[in-house]
Amino acid sequence: PRSAPGPHQADVCWLTELTPDLALFSVPCSELTFQQPYDQAHLLAAIPPPEVLNPTASLPTLIWDSLLAPQAQPISWASLLPQEIPKAGELTSLSDEDSGKGSQPPSPPSPAPSSFSSTSASSLEAEGYAAFPGLGQLPKQLTGLSVAKDPQSRKAFNCKYCNKEYVSLGALKMHIRSHTLPCVCSTCGKAFSRPWLLQGHVRTHTGEKPFSCPHCSRAFADRSNLRAHLQTHSDVKKYQCKTCSRTFSRMSLLHKHQESGCSGGPR
DNA sequence: CTGGGGACGGGGCCC
DNA sequence: TGGGCCCCGTCCCCA
Numbered sequence: 001p002r003s004a005p006g007p008h009q010a011d012v013c014w015l016t017e018l019t020p021d022l023a024l025f026s027v028p029c030s031e032l033t034f035q036q037p038y039d040q041a042h043l044l045a046a047i048p049p050p051e052v053l054n055p056t057a058s059l060p061t062l063i064w065d066s067l068l069a070p071q072a073q074p075i076s077w078a079s080l081l082p083q084e085i086p087k088a089g090e091l092t093s094l095s096d097e098d099s100g101k102g103s104q105p106p107s108p109p110s111p112a113p114s115s116f117s118s119t120s121a122s123s124l125e126a127e128g129y130a131a132f133p134g135l136g137q138l139p140k141q142l143t144g145l146s147v148a149k150d151p152q153s154r155k156a157f158n159c160k161y162c163n164k165e166y167v168s169l170g171a172l173k174m175h176i177r178s179h180t181l182p183c184v185c186s187t188c189g190k191a192f193s194r195p196w197l198l199q200g201h202v203r204t205h206t207g208e209k210p211f212s213c214p215h216c217s218r219a220f221a222d223r224s225n226l227r228a229h230l231q232t233h234s235d236v237k238k239y240q241c242k243t244c245s246r247t248f249s250r251m252s253l254l255h256k257h258q259e260s261g262c263s264g265g266p267r
Numbered sequence: 268c269t270g271g272g273g274a275c276g277g278g279g280c281c282c
Numbered sequence: 283t284g285g286g287c288c289c290c291g292t293c294c295c296c297a
Contacts, residue, residue: 170283196286225273232271251291253270
């Protein structure tokens with residue numbers, strides 16, 4: 001059941017990315033329309049456990065491997081069924097977290113829940129299914145963590161928060177940091193996914209600006225901002241309007257220019 | 268409205 | 283495999 005009208009992109013992404021190899025899987029998920037040969041085992045393998053769908057619940061580190069879903073055998077699934085289909089808002093809340101670009105710190109800035117106290121490689125497998133009651137009784141190949149021996153089959157790692165797919169565990173773990181935000185500023189408590197992001201943030205407290213412009217006296221705390229600033233010293237900017245040939249120092253400025261309606265003539 | 272600065276995020280590469 | 287770093291990019295805010 002969808003509590004709010006209208007499609008939500010995260011809903012669609014959740015399902016389409018989850019089952020890239022299953023073309024018959026129909027979206028949007030609110031309709032939960034399945035076509036043969038999609039069977040119940042496939043469906044269950046594609047639905048995250050309730051604790052994943054509930055944003056208020058603890059979030060154990062868990063990898064969902066959709067590619068292994070078709071291997072599911074007809075076993076007793078009744079005990080694994082969620083009590084109810086999650087609402088659209090519940091489904092999307094975690095994806096929204098991933099896409100959040102707000103400058104406000106997470107509220108409250110909190111460390112990862114205790115149930116996934118570590119995201120280290122060695123802990124991923126153990127934590128994942130210890131925290132998912134019922135799956136511990138499943139065959140190994142159903143846990144989604146055993147690497148397929150068949151070289152023809154592509155191994156993929158899916159983020160359990162947003163279900164993005166990665167070809168390597170390392171890439172997935174890096175991505176997961178954007179959800180768990182393990183690097184916390186000791187000054188203000190704001191959390192970041194990577195240490196160097198925290199370093200950059202700390203400079204906003206210290207005022208340190210190690211990146212100096214060679215053309216003027218300005219200095220910047222962020223290298224990207226220096227790079228953008230350097231564009232202001234250039235007569236020909238990096239981003240050019242294809243209509244009027246006017247150049248801009250930033251992509252965003254070009255977009256603004258185009259959205260405001262380019263007159264078409266050179267300026 | 269436009270240009271620019273500040274802060275921040277993600278993927279990829281290298282060691 | 284993990285950490286550091288780079289590059290590219292976005293969003294917000296302000297002059």
